[in-house]
Each structure stands twice: as C-alpha cells, then as structure tokens.
Amino acid sequence: MAPGSTILLLLLLFLSVPAAPALGDPGPLEDVVIDRYYIPKICLREGQLGAFIRYHYNGTFKDGKKFDSSYDRGATVAGVVGVGRLITGMDRGLQGMCVNERRHLIVPPHLGYGSIGVAGLIPPDATLYFDVVMLDIWNKNDKLQITTLSKPEHCNRTVENSDFVRYHYNGTLLDGTPFDSSYSKDSTYDTYVGTGWLIKGMDQGLLGMCAGEKRSIIIPPFLAYGEKGYGTVIPPQASLVFSVLLVDFHNPKDGVFLEHLEVPESCKRRAVTGDFVRYHYNGTLMDGTLFDSSYSRNHTYNTYIGKGYIIPGMDQGLQGVCVGERRRVVVPPHLAYGENGAGNKIPGSAVLIFDVHVIDFHNPADPVEIETVYRPEGCNVTTRDRDFVRYHYNCSLLDGTKLFSSHDYEKPQAVTLGTNKVIEGLNSGLLNMCAGERRVLIIPPHLGHGESGARGVPGSAVLRFEVELISMEEGVPEGYLFIWHGDPPANLYEQMDLNKDGEIPADEFSTFIKTQVAEGKGRLMPSSDPEKVIADMFRNQDRNQDGKITSEELKLKSDEDQEKIHEEL
Numbered sequence: 272m273a274p275g276s277t278i279l280l281l282l283l284l285f286l287s288v289p290a291a292p293a294l295g296d297p298g299p300l301e302d303v304v305i306d307r308y309y310i311p312k313i314c315l316r317e318g319q320l321g322a323f324i325r326y327h328y329n330g331t332f333k334d335g336k337k338f339d340s341s342y343d344r345g346a347t348v349a350g351v352v353g354v355g356r357l358i359t360g361m362d363r364g365l366q367g368m369c370v371n372e373r374r375h376l377i378v379p380p381h382l383g384y385g386s387i388g389v390a391g392l393i394p395p396d397a398t399l400y401f402d403v404v405m406l407d408i409w410n411k412n413d414k415l416q417i418t419t420l421s422k423p424e425h426c427n428r429t430v431e432n433s434d435f436v437r438y439h440y441n442g443t444l445l446d447g448t449p450f451d452s453s454y455s456k457d458s459t460y461d462t463y464v465g466t467g468w469l470i471k472g473m474d475q476g477l478l479g480m481c482a483g484e485k486r487s488i489i490i491p492p493f494l495a496y497g498e499k500g501y502g503t504v505i506p507p508q509a510s511l512v513f514s515v516l517l518v519d520f521h522n523p524k525d526g527v528f529l530e531h532l533e534v535p536e537s538c539k540r541r542a543v544t545g546d547f548v549r550y551h552y553n554g555t556l557m558d559g560t561l562f563d564s565s566y567s568r569n570h571t572y573n574t575y576i577g578k579g580y581i582i583p584g585m586d587q588g589l590q591g592v593c594v595g596e597r598r599r600v601v602v603p604p605h606l607a608y609g610e611n612g613a614g615n616k617i618p619g620s621a622v623l624i625f626d627v628h629v630i631d632f633h634n635p636a637d638p639v640e641i642e643t644v645y646r647p648e649g650c651n652v653t654t655r656d657r658d659f660v661r662y663h664y665n666c667s668l669l670d671g672t673k674l675f676s677s678h679d680y681e682k683p684q685a686v687t688l689g690t691n692k693v694i695e696g697l698n699s700g701l702l703n704m705c706a707g708e709r710r711v712l713i714i715p716p717h718l719g720h721g722e723s724g725a726r727g728v729p730g731s732a733v734l735r736f737e738v739e740l741i742s743m744e745e746g747v748p749e750g751y752l753f754i755w756h757g758d759p760p761a762n763l764y765e766q767m768d769l770n771k772d773g774e775i776p777a778d779e780f781s782t783f784i785k786t787q788v789a790e791g792k793g794r795l796m797p798s799s800d801p802e803k804v805i806a807d808m809f810r811n812q813d814r815n816q817d818g819k820i821t822s823e824e825l826k827l828k829s830d831e832d833q834e835k836i837h838e839e840l
Contacts, residue, residue, distance in 0.1 A: 300379035300398070303360045307374050314369035315445065316408045320353035323492075324365065325407035325508055331400045338392055338399075347406055349508040358383050361401065368405040371446050376401040406446040407510050409491045415475050416489035420514075426481035432465030436477055436520040437620060443512045445489070450504040450511075459518050461620050470495050473513065480517045482557040482622075488513045519557030519622040521603040527587045530599035532626070538593035544577025547716075548589055548632040549731060555624045562616040562623075571630050573731050582607050585625065592629045594669050600625040631669040631733040633715040639696045640713035644737075650705035656689030657746030659797025660701060665737040669713075674727055674734070683741045685799045689749070694719050697736060704740045712736040744797035752808045753784065755793045764822045775820040780809045 318324050325347045330339040341348050353362050360378030368374060378399040380386070388395040430436060437459040442451040453460045462468045464477050472490030480486060490511045492498075500507040542548055549571040554563040565572045574580045576589045584602030592598060602623045604610070612619040654660055661683040666675040677684045686692045688701060696714030704710065714734045716722065724730040747754045760766050767775050767783045775783075784805050787793045798804050810816070814824045 300377065303364045303379070303382060304377035305364055305374055306376075307372065309371075309373040311369055311371045314372075316370055318352050318365055318368045318405065318408045320366065321410070322352050323349065323407075323409050323411070323508060324352055324368075324405065325349045325506065326365070326368075326403055326405050328401050328403045331402075333398055333400065347506050349506075360399070364401065365403070365405070368403075368408075370405055370408055373402070373404045376403060404446075406448075407444065407492075407508070409508075409510050411493070413491040413493075415472055415491075415494065416487075417476055418487040420485040420487055422485075423481055423483040426484070428481070430464055430477050430480045430517070430520050431522075432478070434464050434520045434522050435461070435620060436464055436480075437461045437518045437618070438477070439516045439518060441514045443514075444505070445510040445512060447512075459618065464520075470511075472511070476513065477515070477517070480515075480520075482517055482519050483559070484517050486513075486515045486517075488515060516558075521622050523603075523605060525603040525605075527584045527603075527606060528601035529588060530601070531596070532599055533595075533597035535593055535595040538596070541591045541593055542576060542589060542629070542632045544590070545575065546577075546632045546634050547573065547575050547731060548592070549573045549630045549729070549733075550589070550592075551628045551630065553626045555626075556618075557622045557624060571729065584623070588625065589627070589629075592627070592632070594629055594631050596627075596629045598627045598629070600627060633733050635715075635717060637715040637717075639699045639715075639718055641700055642711040642713075643708065644711055645707075645709040647705055647707040650708065652743075653703045653705055654688060654701060654740065654743050655746070656702070657687060657749060659685070659687050659744040659746055659799075660704075661685045661741040661743075662701065663739045663741060664697075667735050668729070669733050669735055687746060687797060689746075696734070697738075700736065700738065701740070704738075704743075706740055706742055709737070709739045712738060745794070747794065747796045752796045752804050752811075753793055755787075756791065764825050767820075767825070773822075775825075776818060777806070777809050780812070780820060781805050784808065 327341045327347055328339075329337060329342065331337050350356055352365050355362070357365075358378065360376065360382030363382070364374065364376035364378065376399075378401065380396040380398060383399045384393050384395075384397065386395045388397060393399070439453045439459055440451075441449065441454065443449045465474050467474075469477075470490065472488065472494035475494070476486065476488035476490065490513070492508045492510055495509065495511045496505050496507075498507050500509060505511070551565045551571055552563075553561060553566065555561050577586055579586065582602065584606035585600060587606070588598070588600030588602065602625065604620045604622060607623045608617050608619075608621070610619045612621060617623070663677045663683050664675075665673070665678070667673050688698055693701075694714065696718030697712065699718070700710060700712035700714070712735070714736065716731045716733060719734050720728045720730075720732070722730050724732060728734070764775075765771075767780065769779050769782065781802075784793075784795070788795060795801055795804050809820070812820045812825055
C-alpha cells in the first residue's frame with residue numbers, strides 16, 4: 272500500500288449519532304458523502320482542523336470488497352485532521368466528528384486516489400467507502416480536565432506534592448474502553464504524588480483532593496503514555512479517563528492530628544505518661560470504614576500510655592486527656608501499622624481515625640483523693656481503725672454510671688474499720704471523719720477492686736464514693752472482743768459464776784458481760800450484733816466445747832497473748 276494510502280486510512284473518525292437511511296447510488300460525486308449513522312447523546316469533543324485523532328475504520332469498494340482495515344491490523348490509526356496528511360475525502364469526512372461517533376463516508380475518486388489509484392490495491396478512478404468510528408481527539412494545547420463528582424462537606428486538608436495517597440480508580444480510554452481498575456485487584460493504588468512515580472496527568476490531577484472526594488480526570492496523551500502507549504491495553508496517543516476515589520493520604524512528616532470534640536468544663540487533671548487509661552473508641556479508616564470498636568465488645572480498652580503498649584500515634588494522642596473527654600485522634604501510618612497494615616481490616620499505609628471517649632484514668636502511685644464537702648462545727652472526735660461506723664454512700668464510676676447505694680437498703684452500711692471488710696480506699700476515706708461529715712472519695716483501682724473488678728465493677732475502674740458518716744462507736748484493739756476500762760476483778764471466775772455451782776454456762780456468761788458493759792466497767796467490740804460477739808467470746812473460753820466454762824478454761828486476753836491461741840477477755 273502506498274504511503275499516501277496509509278496516511279489516508281490513518282485519520283478516520285470515532286464520533287456517533289442515530290442511524291440514518293442507507294445511501295443509494297449518488298452517481299458521480301462532487302464531494303464526500305457523509306452519513307452520521309450514530310451520534311452519541313453527549314459529544315465529549317469534536318475533531319476540528321489540526322486536532323489529533325485516533326480511530327478505527329474498514330475500507331471497501333462499492334461491491335463490498337475490503338481493501339483495508341485497521342481492525343485487521345489490530346491497531347487504531349492516529350493522525351491530524353485537515354493538514355493534508357490524509358486523502359482529501361478522508362480529511363473532510365473526519366471533520367466535526369465526536370468521540371464514539373460512527374460515520375459512513377463515500378469518497379469520490381478525485382478526493383481519493385484519482386486516476387492513478389494504488390498499485391495492486393486500489394484501481395484507478397475508484398470510489399471508496401469507509402466505515403469509521405472515532406475513538407479519541409486531543410490537541411497539543413490541551414490541559415488536564417478535572418471534574419469533581421462528589422466531595423465531603425468537611426475537608427480540613429487537601430493533597431499536596433510529596434503526599435502519599437491511597438486511591439481507587441477505574442481507567443478507560445476516551446471512548447469508554449476500560450484498560451485497568453484498582454477495584455478488580457481489591458486493593459487501592461498507593462503512591463507518592465509529585466515525585467515522578469505517576470504519569471504527569473495523575474500527578475497533577477490528584478492535587479487538591481480531599482479524602483473521600485471523587486473526581487473524573489481526563490488526561491491528554493502527552494501527559495499520559497504519549498506516542499508509545501503502554502503494553503497492549505493503552506494505544507499510542509491515547510487520552511485517558513480516570514474515575515478516582517481518594518481513600519486517604521498523609522505526608523511522611525505528619526504527626527498525630529487531634530480534634531477535641533468535647534472537653535468537660537471541669538478538668539482537674541490530665542493524663543500523662545505512665546497513667547493507666549480506660550477508654551471507649553471507634554476506629555475507622557479515612558473513608559469511614561469501621562475496622563474496630565470497643566463498644567461492640569461492651570468493654571473499655573485499658574492500657575498504660577506512653578509506655579509502648581499501644582501504637583505510637585495513640586500513645587501520643589491520649590496525652591493530656593481529661594476524664595470524660597471525647598477526642599478524635601488521626602494517626603498517620605508511620606505512627607500506626609505502617610506499610611504492612613494489620614490483619615484484613617487495616618490496609619498497608621492506612622491513616623487511622625480514632626474517636627475516643629475517656630472513661631477514667633489513674634496512676635499506680637495515686638492515693639485516695641478526699642474532698643470534704645461538709646464538716647460539722649466543733650468536731651473533736653474522729654474515726655480511727657477498729658471503730659465501728661455506720662455510713663451512707665453512693666458509689667459510681669467517673670463517667671457517672673451508678674453502681675451501688677446504701678440508700679437502696681433499709682439501714683446504713685455498718686463496718687468495723689481496719690478489719691478488711693471494705694476495700695482499702697474506702698477504709699482510708701472513712702478515717703478521721705466526724706459524725707455528720709460528708710466526703711467525696713476518688714479511689715484508684717489498686718485501692719479498690721483491682722484489675723479483676725467485682726460484681727458490677729469493671730476491672731481497673733476508678734471509683735467515686737459520696738459518703739456521709741451517720742454514727743461511730745469507739746473500737747477495741749485488734750484481737751480483742753471485750754476490754755476492761757480498769758483492772759479486771761481479782762476473783763473473776765467467782766464473780767462470773769453467778770449461781771456458785773462451779774461452772775459457767777453460756778447464759779450466765781452473757782448475763783455477766785452485759786452487766787459489766789451496763790455498769791461501764793468494760794465494753795464489747797462494736798458490732799451490729801452484740802449477742803454474736805458475746806457468743807464468740809464464750810466459744811473461745813469453752814476450750815472443750817462442752818457448753819460450759821470451768822476455772823481451768825477461763826483466761827484473760829493478756830494471758831492468751833503469751834500463748835497466741837484465742838481472741839477473748
């Protein structure tokens with residue numbers, strides 16, 4: 272085929288319109304006959320003089336015999352419209368075509384190869400019939416065409432050069448032919464912007480995007496793969512259309528970004544390195560995909576901060592939080608799970624967003640925090656260990672969750688202090704109180720219910736007690752159930768043996784002890800059940816458990832201390 276013939280065939284059309292009636296025999300033609308038998312509803316662009324075009328065609332004679340076809344060669348034809356590089360009839364016939372338009376062209380001999388023809392291919396004075404589809408049109412002065420399809424309402428930051436981006440895309444040629452898609456690989460395309468890792472058009476087209484934004488980016492060939500194309504999927508001189516969804520992006524220099532969503536008006540203390548924090552969180556990717564949530568487990572996440580137990584970004588992001596604060600922590604991948612990601616829910620190089628609600632925090636060195644709300648005037652007598660106290664209380668978590676209250680019962684709570692009957696922090700908080708005094712106690716878990724918690728109390732929870740001391744009774748030293756206010760009687764057994772029969776049964780013992788208490792000669796260990804205290808005393812003295820005390824069995828506590836046997840008189 273002659274060079275002129277090749278050039279002529281190269282510049283055929285790709286725009287389309289509804290089918291037109293078939294052409295009859297026009298007789299001798301003066302000009303090209305154009306049948307626009309398919310025109311797309313939307314004409315992306317028309318081929319004007321000087322435009323670069325890419326098209327497919329079939330060339331036949333009037334009898335239908337094919338003399339040439341770009342389809343048979345498996346390659347589209349590229350050329351320029353109206354500059355004389357094609358036969359005149361093709362130059363005219365391609366002008367004004369839209370992308371995806373289809374035309375039938377009838378080219379008379381004088382606008383084709385004339386009276387000479389093409390040796391061995393096209394006879395002299397041959398009328399030529401072309402069926403053309405326009406695939407691509409561009410101009411050397413073209414610029415990137417960017418259309419924003421959707422954009423988040425809130426966009427705090429946009430892509431800049433040197434940012435690392437993760438995006439999904441569908442790539443098509445200008446005629447809609449797909450050539451690649453990240454969705455088919457089930458993975459985002461991850462790369463740096465503005466560093467030459469992408470074609471120039473994508474480097475430019477991604478700038479200024481927000482995470483979650485969708486764009487259509489049309490890239491002319493000279494900003495894409497140019498004259499060489501790419502493999503078998505992108506022809507030479509092809510314009511490319513990318514539909515892009517930006518999933519997330521960051522810069523390697525980024526630190527943690529904090530957004531304070533809700534900070535309590537009263538914040539007496541902020542978390543620092545070494546504190547143990549209990550918090551709820553929702554963890555999402557930048558596109559909103561949830562990858563983890565403590566709420567779904569109905570359990571707070573509990574950890575030390577600043578110690579390397581959690582990802583560096585969260586170690587930093589939880590610094591300075593208040594109890595009750597709600598905070599958004601945006602963590603770049605180099606401070607999270609890096610290029611490898613984590614499991615099947617956190618992709619490599621993913622930016623993570625944590626919406627955090629701080630329930631409480633403490634330090635292992637914290638004491639009980641005591642706030643006196645009310646203290647009666649003239650308070651001279653205060654509680655000590657071994658005293659018997661009655662008190663009301665309300666117990667809650669620091670987030671306000673009610674746990675227990677003595678007001679739910681008929682009587683106040685009663686306990687002997689220093690006997691390990693209540694948690695250590697509460698025992699400490701009840702010391703040195705006056706009757707009628709009210710306090711608020713903040714008790715760290717190591718002085719409360721510890722890491723394991725208790726029924727209704729989460730592990731490692733800081734507790735808040737509102738306490739009011741109702742009454743107090745002076746106690747007795749540890750190990751004693753009864754103490755004398757003075758010296759005990761020299762002939763104790765004889766006085767205790769009320770009927771003088773040489774033995775002391777339980778009722779006789781009880782009567783004697785109650786008499787000593789009533790006369791102010793001694794006092795029992797304070798208790799809500801004095802009878803039980805007396806019964807315990809009797810049981811301790813009744814060595815052989817025969818229901819009576821003999822003179823050989825009766826011993827004072829001072830004597831017992833030498834033997835380390837019983838708690839008794």
